[in-house]
Amino acid sequence: MNLDSVEARRYIARKLKQRKALDKIFHGIVFLATMVGVVFLIVLLTKIFRDGFGSLNWNFLTSFPSRFPSKAGILTALVGSIWIISLTILIALPIGVGTAIYLEEYANKRSKFYNLLVVNIANLAGVPAIVYGMLGLMVFVRLLQFGNSILSGAFTLSLLILPVIIVASQEAIKAVPNSLREASFALGASKWQTVSRVVLPYAIPGILTGAILAVSRAMGEAAPLIMVGGAGYVGFLPDSPMDVFSALPLQIYNWTSRPQTEFQNVAAAGIIVLLVLLLTLNAIAVFIRNKYSYRMD
Numbered sequence: 666m667n668l669d670s671v672e673a674r675r676y677i678a679r680k681l682k683q684r685k686a687l688d689k690i691f692h693g694i695v696f697l698a699t700m701v702g703v704v705f706l707i708v709l710l711t712k713i714f715r716d717g718f719g720s721l722n723w724n725f726l727t728s729f730p731s732r733f734p735s736k737a738g739i740l741t742a743l744v745g746s747i748w749i750i751s752l753t754i755l756i757a758l759p760i761g762v763g764t765a766i767y768l769e770e771y772a773n774k775r776s777k778f779y780n781l782l783v784v785n786i787a788n789l790a791g792v793p794a795i796v797y798g799m800l801g802l803m804v805f806v807r808l809l810q811f812g813n814s815i816l817s818g819a820f821t822l823s824l825l826i827l828p829v830i831i832v833a834s835q836e837a838i839k840a841v842p843n844s845l846r847e848a849s850f851a852l853g854a855s856k857w858q859t860v861s862r863v864v865l866p867y868a869i870p871g872i873l874t875g876a877i878l879a880v881s882r883a884m885g886e887a888a889p890l891i892m893v894g895g896a897g898y899v900g901f902l903p904d905s906p907m908d909v910f911s912a913l914p915l916q917i918y919n920w921t922s923r924p925q926t927e928f929q930n931v932a933a934a935g936i937i938v939l940l941v942l943l944l945t946l947n948a949i950a951v952f953i954r955n956k957y958s959y960r961m962d
C-alpha cells in the first residue's frame with residue numbers, strides 16, 4: 666500500500682473526528698439555548714397559573730372592571746379584544762394576501778418600483794409597535810376622525826401585522842411549483858384563473874402560518890392601542906366599531922400598575938384568559954391550514 670494514501674486516509678479520518686466533535690458541541694450549545702428559553706417559559710407560566718387560577722371563575726369572565734379586586738371582571742376587555750382582532754383579520758388578511766399575489770404574480774420584478782416595495786415591506790416588519798401607534802393616532806384618530814374607537818385600533822393593528830402577512834404570503838406563493846402554473850396555462854386557463862384556483866389554494870397553508878404569527882403578535886400588543894386611546898376601564902360593552910374600547914392587554918396593564926397584591930392576582934387571571942383566547946384562535950387557524958394541506962396532498 667502506498668504510504669501517501671495511508672497518510673491521506675489518516676488525515677481524512679482525523680478531520681472527520683474533529684467535525685463530528687464540533688457538530689456535537691454545536692448541537693449541545695443549541696440544545697442548551699433552547700432549554701434555557703423553555704425553562705424560563707415554564708417558570709413564568711407556573712407563576713401565572715399559581716397566582717391567577719384562584720381568581721379565575723365565571724364571575725370574573727362575566728363582570729365589568731371594578732376598583733375592588735374581588736369584584737373586578739374582564740368582560741369588557743374580552744369583548745373589546747374579540748372586536749379588534751376580528752376586524753384586524755378582516756382588514757389585514759385580504760390586503761396582505763392581495764399585495765403578495767400582485768408582487769409575485771403580476772409585478773415586473775426587474776423594475777425599480779418592485780425593488781422599492783420589497784425593501785420597504787421588509788423594513789416595516791421591524792418597525793417598533795409604538796411607531797405604528799403614533800401613525801394610527803395621527804391618521805385614523807385625528808385625520809380620518811375615527812376617534813378613540815375600535816375601528817382606529819383595528820386599522821392600527823392591521824398596519825402592524827401587514828408586513829408579516831405580506832412576506833409570509835410571498836414565500837408561500839414562491840414555493841408553489843412552476844409546473845402547476847404551466848399545466849394550468851396549457852389547459853387554457855387565464856392568469857387570474859391560475860392564481861385563484863391553482864396557486865392560491867396550494868399556498869394557503871403557508872399563508873395561514875404567517876397569519877397565525879401576525880395575529881398572535883397583534884393580540885398581545887398594548888402600546889399601539891394606548892396611543893389610539895384604548896381605555897384601561899370601560900363600563901359598558903361595545904355595540905359598534907365606533908365605540909370606545911378596552912382590550913385584554915390594556916386591562917392587564919391597568920391591573921399590574923395597581924399597588925394592591927390582589928390586583929396582581931387578577932392580572933394573572935387576565936393573562937390566562939388572553940392565553941386561552943390566543944391558543945383558541947391559533948388552533949382554528951392550524952385546523953384550517955391542515956385541512957388545506959391534506960387536500961393538496
